[in-house]
Amino acid sequence: MEKERAPWWLWPNLLSIDAPLVAIAWGWMFAKAWGVVSVPWQLWATLGLVVWMIYVLDRLVDVRLEGPDANLEKRHYFHFQNRKWLFPLMAAVTLWCLYVGLFVLSRTVVMYGLFVIGLAVAYFAMAMTQSREEHTGILKNSVAGLTFAYGTAAGIHAYSPVVSFGQMIFSWEVLLFAGLCAINMTAIDFWELEGEDKEDASALLGMGTLMVGGAAMFFSLWADDFNKPFFYAILVGAGGLHVLNRMHAKFDKDGRRLWVDLTIIAPVAVYWVWVRFDNSVLT
Numbered sequence: 695m696e697k698e699r700a701p702w703w704l705w706p707n708l709l710s711i712d713a714p715l716v717a718i719a720w721g722w723m724f725a726k727a728w729g730v731v732s733v734p735w736q737l738w739a740t741l742g743l744v745v746w747m748i749y750v751l752d753r754l755v756d757v758r759l760e761g762p763d764a765n766l767e768k769r770h771y772f773h774f775q776n777r778k779w780l781f782p783l784m785a786a787v788t789l790w791c792l793y794v795g796l797f798v799l800s801r802t803v804v805m806y807g808l809f810v811i812g813l814a815v816a817y818f819a820m821a822m823t824q825s826r827e828e829h830t831g832i833l834k835n836s837v838a839g840l841t842f843a844y845g846t847a848a849g850i851h852a853y854s855p856v857v858s859f860g861q862m863i864f865s866w867e868v869l870l871f872a873g874l875c876a877i878n879m880t881a882i883d884f885w886e887l888e889g890e891d892k893e894d895a896s897a898l899l900g901m902g903t904l905m906v907g908g909a910a911m912f913f914s915l916w917a918d919d920f921n922k923p924f925f926y927a928i929l930v931g932a933g934g935l936h937v938l939n940r941m942h943a944k945f946d947k948d949g950r951r952l953w954v955d956l957t958i959i960a961p962v963a964v965y966w967v968w969v970r971f972d973n974s975v976l977t
Contacts, residue, residue: 710749714742728854806848813841839876907932923968927961
């Protein structure tokens with residue numbers, strides 16, 4: 695494992711708080727896009743804590759599968775070194791989520807939560823049974839992207855007055871966000887490949903970003919003024935990942951991690967600016 699001192703800007707990733715921040719930020723976007731007026735603060739807290747716990751567990755599982763002496767990334771080493779306090783903390787988070795889910799949030803949130811838990815279980819089953827010779831993990835990352843997207847959107851949707859559960863499942867907003875997440879996760883794996891495998895992987899990533907960006911552009915043409923900003927934000931994310939895929943060789947492993955996080959946060963800033971200054975969008 696890598697044991698070098700981590701730069702200060704990598705600490706959100708080491709602490710697994712970058713993904714919860716992304717989930718909350720995109721959750722805010724879903725709330726705006728679906729006309730959700732009010733969301734309990736307990737839902738935001740639970741969303742962030744659940745995402746944090748899943749990411750911590752995922753990194754501990756990686757260490758368990760590969761072994762503590764494997765050449766894993768700094769975040770894996772950090773979690774392995776601090777596992778003695780991470781396990782009690784995850785237990786406390788689990789108790790909090792159970793209390794909030796059973797006694798605070800609506801029953802609809804709990805029902806949607808079961809759906810997301812099913813996706814998470816499928817992801818961990820794949821992660822723990824995947825052969826160590828499989829480096830790309832496209833299918834696993836696709837399931838992870840769907841889990842992250844539905845996990846982010848489901849709780850918000852429970853407070854939506856106009857969008858049904860079926861509409862949420864097949865919502866292009868959610869599916870395109872899942873595509874962004876899957877590309878984001880797969881890129882880190884692909885960029886570590888060498889030779890022809892790396893060239894093929896880079897071409898596949900580029901195709902994926904173009905497909906997601908093209909779909910976002912298509913739906914933005916047909917969407918009403920209220921929903922256009924969300925698709926524009928998706929387009930920004932896909933464009934950012936496409937550019938980063940072309941330039942990733944200029945950055946070291948830590949630098950790539952930083953820029954990948956920034957490309958998934960940048961669409962939220964674009965969306966905020968759009969709805970802040972566009973009078974045709976209800977803010």
